[in-house]
Amino acid sequence: MRLLLVEDDVQLAQRLRKALAEEGFVVEHADNGVDAELMGNEEEFDAVVLDLGLPERPGLEVLRNWRRRGNGTPVLVLTVRDAWHERVEGLRAGADDYLGKPFHVEELVERLRALIRRSHDQVPGSIIRRGGLELDEQRRSVRLPDGREVALSGTEFRILRLFMLNPGRVLSKDWLEEHVYAGEEEHGSNVLEAHVHRLRKKIGHERIQTRRGQGYVFTEDDAA
Numbered sequence: 001m002r003l004l005l006v007e008d009d010v011q012l013a014q015r016l017r018k019a020l021a022e023e024g025f026v027v028e029h030a031d032n033g034v035d036a037e038l039m040g041n042e043e044e045f046d047a048v049v050l051d052l053g054l055p056e057r058p059g060l061e062v063l064r065n066w067r068r069r070g071n072g073t074p075v076l077v078l079t080v081r082d083a084w085h086e087r088v089e090g091l092r093a094g095a096d097d098y099l100g101k102p103f104h105v106e107e108l109v110e111r112l113r114a115l116i117r118r119s120h121d122q123v124p125g126s127i128i129r130r131g132g133l134e135l136d137e138q139r140r141s142v143r144l145p146d147g148r149e150v151a152l153s154g155t156e157f158r159i160l161r162l163f164m165l166n167p168g169r170v171l172s173k174d175w176l177e178e179h180v181y182a183g184e185e186e187h188g189s190n191v192l193e194a195h196v197h198r199l200r201k202k203i204g205h206e207r208i209q210t211r212r213g214q215g216y217v218f219t220e221d222d223a224a
């Protein structure tokens, strides 16, 4: 999952980056409203954490501009605790959820997961269901149609979650790498291929199909 974290408090941003990376998110950071708006326009994210009090351009304006352009990326706004008017304004501007500062990182992580699931038409809870597979976000395992539960490595889990949240969509290797690996990690397309190969062995080869020159597709249909 690729996240845009917009927060001008450097210490808080560093702490969040670290905690979110540990939860398997790939985090890009912007520390002002102008950069944030540009990044949101030019890059694809699974969700945005947007502080409202930002230098250069207020968070509310950034959010309104995104929505005006038709950018529907799920956005969670960070507000000052007990500032009900900020929450109302945030929701009116197109926020999907909010969290008052200070907050516990665990709550942020769970709200983000819920937000991302909803944006992919998945019901709340920690299980993602597609094509007879059940991916458990807490246990990082997948249950197969025959009832067997298979453990996944961290990277396998992240890749399979992306596939299951985007069924039927061709995901290029570049797109997958961007959403799976943090920038500083060593990776290459053969590393990704090796992970996909192992995933196929675990969940069945027919699930992840190769589209030559384009990427991979997760199929829900056994006959496909």
Ligand code: CA
Pocket (backbone or CB within 6 Å): 007, 008, 009, 051, 052, 053, 054
């Ligand atoms: Ca701030």
